[in-house]
Amino acid sequence: MLEALKTAASSCTTRGEPTIEEVRRRAQWLLQGPVSSGELAFPSRSSFHRLYTEAAASGLLNGRDRWPGRHVVVEAVRIPHPSSLPQGLQVVFAVDTDTAVVLTAVVCEDAGPVDGRVLVARMCVPADLRAEWPSRAAPAQCAIPLVRPMTLVCGWGVGDRGLAEACRRHGIQLLRPRTVAPSERPHGERLVSQAAHSFKEYLVTATARGAPADGWSTATVQELLDRWAAEVWNHTAPPPSAAGPRYGRASGSPAQRYDTLVARIGWVATPLPPQDFLDLLVTRSRTVGPAGLFLDRRRYDGSVLNGLRSHKSAPGGNRSRFEIRTDPYHAAHVWLRDPSGQWLTVSAATASGPLRMSPTSAFERVEARDTKATPSPLRTRQLSSRTAEGAPTPVRYEPAQSPAPEDSDRVRATYHAQLPIEPPVLMAAIDRIEQQIMLNEHAPATRYGLLLHGPPGIGKTTVLDKVAQRHSARMARRPNGPPVPVVYVRLPPATTPRMLLNELAWAVEFPPRARAALTDLARHVCGAITAAGTGLVLVDECHYLQAAPGTTARLQEVVDYLCDRIPATFVFASIPPQLGDTGRQLWPERTQRRLVQVALTPTPPGSSWEATVARAEQALRLHRHAPGTLVQMADHLHHLTGGRTDHLAYLLRSGAIRAIYDGSEALTRDALDILAVSFSLSRP
Structure with a gap:
């Protein structure tokens, strides 16, 4: 019966996802011989529905009609930029609907379409191969699972220039959303929406704390986007909701779902050949001087250019112009064709390098309880389930840890604006x-x-x-x-x-x-x-x-x-x-x-109030704050706030930010009294 159910589910020829009744009629036709001879009793309608639901939830119906790259959705989403850009940033996501793997994602400031050919190149070659591709062999395991798209559904935000030709050359079927089956469309849109929401949450966590100091440049956000796709979404993000009853509820991270489907189908995709990868990139031409080559206000230099500096096409002529291939969404490397036809990888000489993620930072030391310091914004949608559950830690009267020297005033002020207060x-x-x-x-x-x-x-x-x-x-x-x-x-x-x-x-x-x-x-x-x-x-x-x-x-x-x-x-x-x-x-x-x-009532004076103040003081990151100062002022703070933790949070957060910017680096009684009087926070 189960084999007939699987055969019927995979052989239905209706457009989109078949209904359970269509599968039931097909299974009855397949089993009409054993049923008529009395060898098998066909289940009732309700029993068949239960059997189908259990088989779908167990993954038994996810046969060879699903594989990585079968259906890839490309959509542009505008996210609010943390800096002063009024229109935010446009992020284009390419997501595989069967595994939920993010193949690639790019950031662009303007509202124009992204280069579709470059997107195809980024999808078909893993990120850790692009830096020295084609000179380096493929590793055994990539940071992001390699998914070669077979059907590409491109929404708005992706340019048509050269995209159709690139898809035709590499055997990719190009579709527009209006031509997609209604059963597939909501699932792809939901995946892109969930990916965009996850990245927006990632931007405001302590992991991305180096971005504000860098001015939230597009290159910085792109680097964070690449890191989020490799380390957060594809490997640790919870699985999105399932596409429908036939697919059941997915389990595991996108990378685990990729491994499951690869083991089931018995084959894996391979990267594009080097020349095909470079042919999809943007072509430019530049001369190589003593300082290297310049492209889009960036300087690229390295020892590979030593034989090409001031190279001239003819004796006494002008400098030779070399063919350059570049990925506009990854400016760390360009590829140059030398006179012999070989491709050379040239790194950016003025690149800022990876974002500073020092393990000795004060923020790294409190990252384990980052969800307490930075509550996620509540929405009328499903709340994020990536927050680790844990009971509140017991109060320990320990001195506040000194902030790391590399943490700027702005970064520490941002942290103190979210100082955790847990009464x-x-x-x-x-x-x-x-x-x-x-x-x-x-x-x-x-x-x-x-x-x-x-x-x-x-x-x-x-x-x-x-x-x-x-x-x-x-x-x-x-x-x-x-x-x-x-x-x-x-x-x-x-x-x-x-x-x-x-x-x-x-x-x-x-x-x-x-x-x-x-x-x-x-x-x-x-x-x-x-x-x-x-x-x-x-x-x-x-x-x-x-x-x-x-x-x-x-x-x-x-x-x-x-x-x-x-x-x-x-x-x-x-x-x-x-x-x-x-x-x-x-x-x-x-x-x-x-x-x-x-x-919920104000906290009364006593040990509970002192424990709340002590926990807040322990979380302070001020250079010259004497440990135990706030605990000694616990009764006075209770008089100022009336036991209200929201008033206490305002006093400590605003006082800490003021102490950072005026250079005092400590919370004093006089400073807290001024803040309490100015905003009428004293007890009535």
């Missing part, structure tokens, strides 16, 4: 929410949600962020984790029940039908979130919920319906329920019986 009350709230999630996963009866409430600025969003990161990381470690483990929505003012339902639907990428009735919309949201496997739904700023004018929809009824129908834990963050008319309307007594209240 025990927030960690206790996180533990309480995680315990409720575990209880709801295995509870046989009613599931309870949570109402996280406290005054504005107390840390409700921080708690939701931490819970989302840790839950996503926990789900990512499961073999068949859900594609959308966490849904987070942040409500704007005057949010109606319909707006809440729409936000939840868009969060799992299942947009609702336009002008749907409220009842249909609620059913749609319940089905979408359940299908996505979401186990945690976070609703922030829910005190903005209110009934639409002229309607009789009761907010608590919508909340009750969602909590009853969706097998997930709901966490609502709000101001205290008794504050304001909206709070009384949203959280009546009946609804509060379904929500376990978790209150």
Whole structure:
């Protein structure tokens, strides 16, 4: 039966992905002999559907109709640039849909199309071969798996000049998005979107800390992009969601999925021949002088040019012009053809080299808890699950480590602007929410949600962020984790029940039908979130919920319906329920019986407050700050802030940045008093 199922799934000739019923009819036709003779009992419709689903999830239907390079999507995505460029940067990704491997990615400042021929060259030759290709033999294992595209789907942002001819010469089928089967298109677009989001997160981590000092040049961002593709996405990124029911849920990193498919099909791709690789690059001509050759305001020089300096085409004539091949998106090397026809690799003499990643940097020493120092921005989408889960470390009264000399003031100021402040009350709230999630996963009866409430600025969003990161990381470690483990929505003012339902639907990428009735919309949201496997739904700023004018929809009824129908834990963050008319309307007594209240309050003076101050002082990176100074001022800091950790965070972060730029390099009582008085942070 299983062999017939696999044969039927691979032999269906319908356009795009076949339905389960089409596979079932094909399997019935294949097994009509054994079934009619009584040797085999064909399963019922529901049993066949279950068998198909299990086989697809186990990877048994991923036959030889899938291989690396079968379908490669090339799309341009505009990402916000960390510097002052108003339009950001355009990044072009080439992603294999079967393995999720990023073949190549390039950065360009202008809005013009990228050179399609160069993209083909970068895809067909690994990055670690390009530097001295063709003089170096291929290594046994490349940093990025080599994927030769067989079908290339080019979206906007890729130029047509020479691309069609290059694809024809190398046996690549070139398609445009409008000609792609509807079953393939959403998966490729989703992969590119996930890759762009992952790279944007990578740009703001401590790993990329050398880029701001370099001015965020395009060359610097391109180097970071190459490193991200080789070290982060292809080898450590969690797998994207599957393409469809036939493919099942992918497991492992893109590199592991590549190894699995290669082992299944029994062959691997090889790089382009050297001459074919160079023919795809941009052709230029330059003379070689005593200082080397100059190209695009860069100087290239090396010992390989010693015999060509001031070379003349004829005695007494002008200097000879040599043919140059260059990759405009990798300026570290160019290739020069000498008079004998041999290609020489010439390195940039003025290249800045790799970004500074000193292991002795203060940022490297705290990189293990970088997710605490740099919370990822919350979105109404699936939250990143690459954050490692871990309980808060115990407080140790150790002196602050001195920053490394090479860390600039700007880099240290950026770090102190994100100084981690973790009071025990927030960690206790996180533990309480995680315990409720575990209880709801295995509870046989009613599931309870949570109402996280406290005054504005107390840390409700921080708690939701931490819970989302840790839950996503926990789900990512499961073999068949859900594609959308966490849904987070942040409500704007005057949010109606319909707006809440729409936000939840868009969060799992299942947009609702336009002008749907409220009842249909609620059913749609319940089905979408359940299908996505979401186990945690976070609703922030829910005190903005209110009934639409002229309607009789009761907010608590919508909340009750969602909590009853969706097998997930709901966490609502709000101001205290008794504050304001909206709070009384949203959280009546009946609804509060379904929500376990978790209150966030200011930290009282004592050992808990001193531990919070000590942990923050330990994270400081100031040259002349005396260890233990803030711990001695713990009572005074409590008087200034009223025990509010957001006020404490503001005082320490702004005080540290001011100490860096005025040269004092220490936090003093007078400086903190001035900041507290200026912004009215003293206790009322």
